Amino acid sequence: MTTIYVVDVESGNLQSLANAIDQVAPGANVVFIRNAADFQQHNANIETLLLPGVGNYGHFVKQVTERGLATPVLEYIASGRRIMGICVGLQVLMKFSEEAPGQQGLGLLDMKLAKFTTEDPIFTKVGQKKAVPEIGWNSVAQFSGDTTHLYGINSSNKYYYVHSYAAIVDSQKEQITAEEANGWTFAFTNYGSERFVAAVARKNVFATQFHPEKSGKAGLAVLKAFLQGQPDAQGAPSTMSSSAATETTLSGLSRRIIACLDVRSNDQGDLVVTKGDQYDVREKDDNANVRNLGKPVELATRYYNQGADEITFLNITSFRNDPLKDQPMLEVLKQAAKTIFVPLTVGGGIKDLTEADGTVVPASKVAAAYFLAGADKVSIGSDAVAIAEAWYANGKQGTGKSSIETISATFGVQAVVISVDPKRKYIADPSQTTQEVIKIEDPARYGPQGERYCYYQVTSQGGRKTHEMGALELCVACEALGAGEILLNSIDHDGTNSGFNLELLHQVKSRVSIPVIASSGAGNPGHFKQVFDLECGVDAALGAGLFHRGEYTVNDVKAHLREQGMDVRLE
Numbered sequence: 001m002t003t004i005y006v007v008d009v010e011s012g013n014l015q016s017l018a019n020a021i022d023q024v025a026p027g028a029n030v031v032f033i034r035n036a037a038d039f040q041q042h043n044a045n046i047e048t049l050l051l052p053g054v055g056n057y058g059h060f061v062k063q064v065t066e067r068g069l070a071t072p073v074l075e076y077i078a079s080g081r082r083i084m085g086i087c088v089g090l091q092v093l094m095k096f097s098e099e100a101p102g103q104q105g106l107g108l109l110d111m112k113l114a115k116f117t118t119e120d121p122i123f124t125k126v127g128q129k130k131a132v133p134e135i136g137w138n139s140v141a142q143f144s145g146d147t148t149h150l151y152g153i154n155s156s157n158k159y160y161y162v163h164s165y166a167a168i169v170d171s172q173k174e175q176i177t178a179e180e181a182n183g184w185t186f187a188f189t190n191y192g193s194e195r196f197v198a199a200v201a202r203k204n205v206f207a208t209q210f211h212p213e214k215s216g217k218a219g220l221a222v223l224k225a226f227l228q229g230q231p232d233a234q235g236a237p238s239t240m241s242s243s244a245a246t247e248t249t250l251s252g253l254s255r256r257i258i259a260c261l262d263v264r265s266n267d268q269g270d271l272v273v274t275k276g277d278q279y280d281v282r283e284k285d286d287n288a289n290v291r292n293l294g295k296p297v298e299l300a301t302r303y304y305n306q307g308a309d310e311i312t313f314l315n316i317t318s319f320r321n322d323p324l325k326d327q328p329m330l331e332v333l334k335q336a337a338k339t340i341f342v343p344l345t346v347g348g349g350i351k352d353l354t355e356a357d358g359t360v361v362p363a364s365k366v367a368a369a370y371f372l373a374g375a376d377k378v379s380i381g382s383d384a385v386a387i388a389e390a391w392y393a394n395g396k397q398g399t400g401k402s403s404i405e406t407i408s409a410t411f412g413v414q415a416v417v418i419s420v421d422p423k424r425k426y427i428a429d430p431s432q433t434t435q436e437v438i439k440i441e442d443p444a445r446y447g448p449q450g451e452r453y454c455y456y457q458v459t460s461q462g463g464r465k466t467h468e469m470g471a472l473e474l475c476v477a478c479e480a481l482g483a484g485e486i487l488l489n490s491i492d493h494d495g496t497n498s499g500f501n502l503e504l505l506h507q508v509k510s511r512v513s514i515p516v517i518a519s520s521g522a523g524n525p526g527h528f529k530q531v532f533d534l535e536c537g538v539d540a541a542l543g544a545g546l547f548h549r550g551e552y553t554v555n556d557v558k559a560h561l562r563e564q565g566m567d568v569r570l571e
């Protein structure tokens with residue numbers, strides 16, 4: 001039986017990688033290497049080593065160094081045995097990152113990493129900012145060197161990227177030319193106008209900036225080729241029809257479609273998917289029972305097979321306080337992560353929990369349990385409102401102790417999504433609030449008393465509590481505190497099937513630099529087209545009811561967008 005060794009410095013979701021290995025090399029044994037002693041113990045047997053890294057470069061380098069792994073890894077590489085770095089595992093092959101100026105990487109390549117700019121000229125020209133981090137599905141734009149050495153990475157496939165820092169080409173052309181002369185092969189990708197290193201390979205060393213274990217079939221094919229030692233593999237056949245004329249988005253990312261599952265237990269104690277316990281958009285059967293729309297893992301797997309780019313699970317009864325061990329969502333994630341190879345987000349209940357004996361489990365530990373189970377991101381809702389209120393009260397200063405700050409410090413900003421549940425409030429005059437208002441232009445849309453202004457008040461506890469804070473203000477605070485993405489719901493639109501809240505999305509998207517996911521109101525594929533057409537550039541859109549009721553598949557939505565010339569990833 002083959003054994004695959006995986007360096008684990010406990011900074012992220014390695015369960016998904018183990019699941020992906022199991023998928024492409026059934027029966028393979030996965031052994032985690034956590035320190036120098038582990039390395040020494042197994043060294044003689046290691047033929048295939050994976051070096052996955054998520055989150056922060058500095059944190060990763062520090063962990064690798066403190067655990068005494070830097071030297072054995074370098075010696076291993078020098079011995080000619082095979083290694084594959086993933087994400088920060090690619091970055092660490094380079095010498096240096098702006099993300100952690102004091103930390104030295106392994107330095108195999110004399111190159112450096114810099115942060116993507118939000119002020120990308122391509123975006124500035126149209127009055128937008130580029131979202132940083134880059135989150136989503138991008139292709140490969142260019143190769144240099146021996147391209148038969150890239151384990152089937154194919155320019156017509158899409159791969160899942162999530163990172164703020166990259167080895168950007170423009171600022172180090174000479175270094176790249178020199179490294180090409182040293183025998184390195186490169187694959188490059190464009191994020192907006194910034195071209196960066198998507199993959200590198202030389203002899204026994206291979207590394208990708210994208211996550212093969214989260215890139216659906218195309219990613220699994222790359223991982224499989226590496227594990228089988230086939231650098232010249234063909235890769236996954238691409239389903240992109242070359243004749244279809246599609247746009248190139250400003251960012252280069254395809255239009256991301258997320259399927260969302262609201263999970264609760266029914267009276268029999270079984271976990272089921274429903275539509276919102278929140279703000280009463282529940283679908284009831286004739287006996288007024290909340291309608292069961294299916295089982296979470298089964299549905300999620302179906303959506304993955306239909307081409308969903310991401311799956312979100314929300315615990316909609318999380319306002320109760322139950323100990324961590326009573327969270328069946330952990331099991332849902334474990335099961336889902338075995339068959340679903342796109343990013344998984346979990347929301348609801350990411351907060352400090354009190355165990356039966358009174359001990360408090362901090363939110364970062366709760367999040368860690370979800371990451372261990374297979375989640376890639378956690379979504380923070382009610383807690384975010386309290387954290388933002390404290391931030392404003394404290395002169396726009398964080399305490400360093402909030403869940404947003406602690407989780408993003410350890411697991412990276414990309415792991416923290418803020419779920420915002422705002423409700424429209426009409427006002428006659430902007431002076432009636434300190435929050436930034438939206439001027440309503442269309443008289444047909446004035447408030448019931450003819451109000452010409454509105455803003456979006458955030459709520460918590462599943463819409464039960466309203467706060468004197470605007471959605472925009474909440475998002476601005478959370479971005480400053482280290483959130484990586486915004487999931488923007490709209491209570492006024494949820495359950496209406498009448499389309500997304502374009503006005504709200506426009507307000508938030510034009511003011512924050514992290515990606516914004518449109519949520520609430522999707523009733524048909526046309527609504528997705530409409531929201532992606534917004535000139536402010538929404539990054540992703542989420543659907544729930546239309547998929548659960550079986551009215552449309554994720555494929556239907558993508559096929560529609562494709563027909564309209566939009567760039568979508570097809571599985």
Ligand SMILES: *[C@@H]1O[C@H](CO)[C@@H](O)[C@H](O)[C@H]1NC(C)=O
Pocket residue numbers: 147152153154155156234236237238
């Ligand atoms: C990409 O895949 C297609 C088949 O889907 C193949 O014809 C083509 O040669 C591949 N390109 C590269 C660069 O491997």
Ligand SMILES: *[C@@H]1O[C@H](CO)[C@@H](O)[C@H](O)[C@H]1NC(C)=O
Pocket residue numbers: 263264265271315316317318319320321322323326327328329330348349
């Ligand atoms: C949701 O959270 C509540 C409160 O902690 C808990 O009782 C319930 O079991 C959770 N549901 C799932 C699916 O984990």
